[in-house]
Amino acid sequence: MSDYYVTIIPDDPYCRVDTQAAKKVQSYLEECIVAMSVEIKTHEAPAFVDCGGYLQEIACPFCGSDLWDWWKEAMDESAGETGLFAELDEKQLPCCDKWASLNELKYDYPCGFACTEFVLLNPRNQLEQHHKDMVEQMLGMWVKVIYSRI
Ligand SMILES: [Zn+2]
Structure with missing residues (x-):
C-alpha cells in the first residue's frame, strides 16, 4: 500500500x-x-x-497553457545545490509572455x-x-x- x-x-x-x-x-x-x-x-x-x-497538470495561471516541459527546466534552473529554492522570482512564461513565479503556476x-x-x-x-x-x-x-x- x-x-x-x-x-x-x-x-x-x-x-x-x-x-x-x-x-x-x-x-x-x-x-x-x-x-x-x-x-x-x-x-x-x-x-x-x-x-x-x-x-496531473501544471498550467499557466493566465492563459491555461500546459507548462509541464518548461516547468521541469525552470525548476532545475531555480533549484540551488541543496535542492531548495532561495529565489522564487517571477519568470517570463513561454505561452503568453506574462510573468509568474514557480509558486504561482496552476498545479493540479x-x-x-x-x-x-x-x-x-x-x-x-x-x-x-x-x-x-x-x-x-x-x-x-x-x-x-x-x-x-x-
Ligand atoms: Zn500563458
Missing part, C-alpha cells in the same frame, strides 16, 4: 514558523487528526512540496513551496475546514493544504 500525506504549509513560501508556534500546531494536529505521525519539517530556503502521484493537484511543513502521515480522518481555520489562527497566517500520495 502506498503512503498518503497531508501537508500544511504557510501560504508565503519564505515564511518560517518559530519553533514554539510549530510545536503548538503539532500538538493540536495530533489531538484532532488520527495519523501515524505529525512531523514538523523546516528548511533553510523554500522546498518544493509536491503532491506526488496526484500531479495543488503543490507549493515552503520553509516550514506540517506533515501528517496516513491520516485516518479528514482535515476539515475548521482544523485549517484553527491552524491559521494559531500561526497568524494563511496556510495551504497539499495532498500527496507516494
